[in-house]
Amino acid sequence: MVRYTILRLLIFFGVLLALWLVGIRNNPILLIALSAVLSAAVSYALLRGMRDEMTAKLVERHEAKLRAKEEGRRLPSEDEVAEDAEAERPNGTDTVR
Numbered sequence: 001m002v003r004y005t006i007l008r009l010l011i012f013f014g015v016l017l018a019l020w021l022v023g024i025r026n027n028p029i030l031l032i033a034l035s036a037v038l039s040a041a042v043s044y045a046l047l048r049g050m051r052d053e054m055t056a057k058l059v060e061r062h063e064a065k066l067r068a069k070e071e072g073r074r075l076p077s078e079d080e081v082a083e084d085a086e087a088e089r090p091n092g093t094d095t096v097r
Contacts (some may be wrong), residue, residue: 011043
């Protein structure tokens with residue numbers, strides 16, 4: 001993920017430098033906006049494999065969290081186990097009147 005971000009930044013600054021060298025240096029807002037748009041298009045084309053790999057990892061991590069959350073709900077907590085054990089005791093040992 002860090003590698004992808006660094007590559008995106010490098011592409012942005014490369015496009016920024018190229019546009020600056022072409023002569024769009026008089027209007028900094030146009031230079032930055034055009035650099036952002038062009039670098040997004042270049043990144044979309046060049047970094048497709050890395051983006052797909054990152055997406056797969058994020059989906060896998062999300063699914064693992066969901067599975068862990070479901071398994072945690074299925075297992076009774078220690079309090080629930082103690083309450084069940086207390087409820088299963090014979091009535092003779094119950095001190096509540």
